[in-house]
Amino acid sequence: MEVIICEEYEAMSKAAARDIANVLNTKPNAVLGMATGSTPLGLYQELVRLHKEEGLDFSQVTTFNLDEYVGLSPQHEQSYHRFMHDNFFSAVNIPRQNIYIPSGTTSNYQAFCEWYERRIMECGGIDVQILGIGSDGHIAFNEPGSSLQSRTRLKTLAKSTIDDNARFFDKASDVPIYAITMGVGTILESRKLVLLANGSSKAKAIAEAVEGPVTSMITASALQLHPMATVYLDAAASEQLKMRDYYLWIQDKKPGAPAL
Ligand code: GLP
Secondary structure: OEEEEEOOHHHHHHHHHHHHHHHHHHOOOOEEEEOOOOOOHHHHHHHHHHHHHHOOOOOOOEEEEOEEEOOOOOOOOOOHHHHHHHHOHHHOOOOHHHEEOOOOOOOOHHHHHHHHHHHHHHOOOOOEEEEOOOOOOOEOOEOOOOOOOOOOEEEEOOHHHHHHHHHHOOOHHHOOOEEEEOOHHHHHOOOEEEEEEOOHHHHHHHHHHHHOOOEOOEHHHHHHHOOOEEEEEEOHHHOOOOOHHHHHHHHHHHHHOOOO
């Protein structure tokens, strides 16, 4: 796993955006895995800037989102459909028919989840999956105890996740209790993983995910099993890493390594 530590949120977002843009430059029809939450907002802003000012083209891109709340319509202000539309899709040129987001209102969740997994495969698999991390160490909505081989399915959210996300709703009782989420196994099949975290509230989860044992209790620790995972952090999110100086050393020296 590669750990990149940046001073500020903005530098972290820009570094991750460069990584995604490099994938698109080498594979213009790449399949991107999208994440929601406040963390990737800066990354999306930078990708929009690259699109508008530097011609980064999304016209052949396909996207699959990680998750959606059960019970929220695509128009609901707090749905992940709405989040993606408002913060990214409305500002870039991804064809509408290439955008996939789990349905929070299907009448048959089991069938929907199976179809979603099939669509990912039919589109050639995800080239790069963007991820945030919950304060309990979850990725997507894979709460503690989720199998590291889990697939897209309906999940019951942990009380701590509902509390964390209550800030986006009028009251805590409005936060959905269930979500549909890609599984850890689904995520691990992506060719490349890019996880972002900022702020000291994520420092403990990051230390456990990066340096702790691989465990279903911290589903982000599954990134240790992936051959191409990069974790982008701001200074605050990196503060509990025991090997912080080592990551900074590697980050400094790696660009000078002999070319492959
Ligand atoms: C939710 C999402 C995750 C996200 C997490 C953290 O639980 N399902 O994908 O990583 O929130 O959100 P934030 O970036 O707002 O801290």
